[in-house]
Amino acid sequence: MSGIILPGADGxxxxxxxxxxxxxxTPGYKSSTFRAPRHSLLALGPTRSEMTGPxxxxxxxxxxxxxxxxxxxxxxxxxxxxxxxVYGQVLDENARPVPDTLVEYWQANAGGRYRHKKEGYxxxxxxxxxxxxxxxxxxxxxxHFRTVxxxxxxxxxxGNDWRPAHIHFSVFGHAFAQRLITQMYFEGDPMIWQCPIxxxxxxxxxxxxxxxxxxxxxxxxxxxxxxxxxxxxxxxRSTMFENKLEGN
Amino acid sequence: MxxxxxxxxxxxxxxxxxxxxxxxxxxxxxxxTGVIDADPGISMLTADAExxxxxxxxxxxDGAGAPVNDAVLELWQADSKGSFVAPMAPNSKxxxxxxxxxxxxxxPDGTYRFETIKPGRVDGPxxxxxxxxxxxxxxxxxxxxxxxxxxxxxxEAEANAADFVLNKIMDPRRRETLIARRxxxxxxxxxxxxxxxxxxxxxxxxx
Numbered sequence: 126m127s128g129i130i131l132p133g134a135d136g137x138x139x140x141x142x143x144x145x146x147x148x149x150x151t152p153g154y155k156s157s158t159f160r161a162p163r164h165s166l167l168a169l170g171p172t173r174s175e176m177t178g179p180x181x182x183x184x185x186x187x188x189x190x191x192x193x194x195x196x197x198x199x200x201x202x203x204x205x206x207x208x209x210x211v212y213g214q215v216l217d218e219n220a221r222p223v224p225d226t227l228v229e230y231w232q233a234n235a236g237g238r239y240r241h242k243k244e245g246y247x248x249x250x251x252x253x254x255x256x257x258x259x260x261x262x263x264x265x266x267x268x269h270f271r272t273v274x275x276x277x278x279x280x281x282x283x284g285n286d287w288r289p290a291h292i293h294f295s296v297f298g299h300a301f302a303q304r305l306i307t308q309m310y311f312e313g314d315p316m317i318w319q320c321p322i323x324x325x326x327x328x329x330x331x332x333x334x335x336x337x338x339x340x341x342x343x344x345x346x347x348x349x350x351x352x353x354x355x356x357x358x359x360x361x362r363s364t365m366f367e368n369k370l371e372g373n
Numbered sequence: 374m375x376x377x378x379x380x381x382x383x384x385x386x387x388x389x390x391x392x393x394x395x396x397x398x399x400x401x402x403x404x405x406t407g408v409i410d411a412d413p414g415i416s417m418l419t420a421d422a423e424x425x426x427x428x429x430x431x432x433x434x435d436g437a438g439a440p441v442n443d444a445v446l447e448l449w450q451a452d453s454k455g456s457f458v459a460p461m462a463p464n465s466k467x468x469x470x471x472x473x474x475x476x477x478x479x480x481p482d483g484t485y486r487f488e489t490i491k492p493g494r495v496d497g498p499x500x501x502x503x504x505x506x507x508x509x510x511x512x513x514x515x516x517x518x519x520x521x522x523x524x525x526x527x528x529e530a531e532a533n534a535a536d537f538v539l540n541k542i543m544d545p546r547r548r549e550t551l552i553a554r555r556x557x558x559x560x561x562x563x564x565x566x567x568x569x570x571x572x573x574x575x576x577x578x579x580x
Binding site for chain 1: 380381382383384385386387388389390391392393394395396397398400403404405407408409413414435436437439441443447449450451457472473474495496497498503506508510512513514515516517518519520521523537538541542547569570571574575576577578579580
């Protein structure tokens with residue numbers, strides 16, 4: 126409950142590199158057209174309101190929260206699809222682990238079908254797959270979960286656009302200014318390079334950072350493949366304070 | 374002289390939350406029940422929370438004037454004393470009386486709604502207290518990187534006029550896009566529409 130860093134030069138975050146992130150208006154991704162602000166963003170620099178953020182130490186996660194193969198099971202059976210472990214480390218830009226932070230993830234099932242009322246794709250729902258999970262990172266910033274590999278799916282953007290297989294991620298960090306949502310893709314998927322949403326990111330090296338690597342060392346033999354996906358949040362400029370930024 | 378470190382890693386680039394963001398962020402809202410009891414951030418306070426109960430509400434509207442019916446908003450604010458460190462509820466070992474953090478999906482007409490308390494004042498970078506405000510973060514299909522803004526309170530005109538952040542907005546007319554009007558009722562409501570684009574476009578920050 127202690128350790129709020131007061132704003133000031135020492136506590137500031139590295140400025141967000143908005144040429145590395147996707148811009149707001151990306152015509153190839155049509156939904157952005159009316160949802161992109163036309164005014165430029167007002168450069169604020171984080172104040173105390175953004176240098177603090179929610180913590181989730183009081184949340185007790187369920188035993189199956191990070192097991193998408195079983196956490197929505199209706200009949201005791203497991204989800205259908207290619208079994209996987211997805212794991213990785215949440216780091217900041219100084220390459221320091223980000224411990225005790227909430228990581229949420231969601232995805233389509235093995236056939237590319239989302240469990241959502243607005244989704245009308247003809248691929249079938251899997252009665253034992255919900256597609257949602259969450260973890261809190263350990264003291265070294267690591268998270269992991271079990272799932273099945275999501276399928277690609279078509280979407281109404283161009284005449285024949287398909288999303289690559291992907292998993293959505295939401296990460297908190299320890300400051301509201303670190304809040305991030307992104308998507309994880311799979312090594313070697315040729316569909317990554319034809320996707321208008323991936324292409325909202327201007328730099329190929331930045332896209333590469335969103336591609337999870339097959340990790341045979343952490344594969345469970347005769348059970349599940351492993352993919353590693355590290356996530357980098359904004360770092361603070363200071364190395365002077367070791368206190369963790371905390372909210373409640 | 375103290376040297377600041379050079380960042381050695383790049384931040385993971387943002388991607389849109391997509392139209393099915395609710396599966397991951399508000400699973401019960403979209404019918405994925407039984408995995409977790411309640412959607413995170415749906416409730417921000419217990420009966421023990423100190424301060425004036427208020428409702429913060431409004432609509433999210435796109436550049437064509439259409440409601441943004443698939444967004445998720447997160448709210449982060451200080452408690453009634455201007456503190457971000459919330460005490461635990463006296464009757465609970467593990468639940469804070471006030472979390473300061475909320476998360477709500479928009480409804481089919483683009484409406485968002487938070488039941489919270491009016492925040493106290495927090496010191497700004499200039500050492501003077503900022504006007505009471507809440508921070509908002511908006512994600513949705515078509516939004517490539519989360520939009521950050523603030524909501525201020527119309528009945529705090531004097532504090533608003535001296536606020537560090539509001540005064541950074543050069544055009545005073547645009548300051549109005551952040552100030553919620555107050556409506557009286559059993560629980561007072563503060564109402565602010567968020568315009569992603571267009572004539573009444575909300576001020577968004579690079580923080």
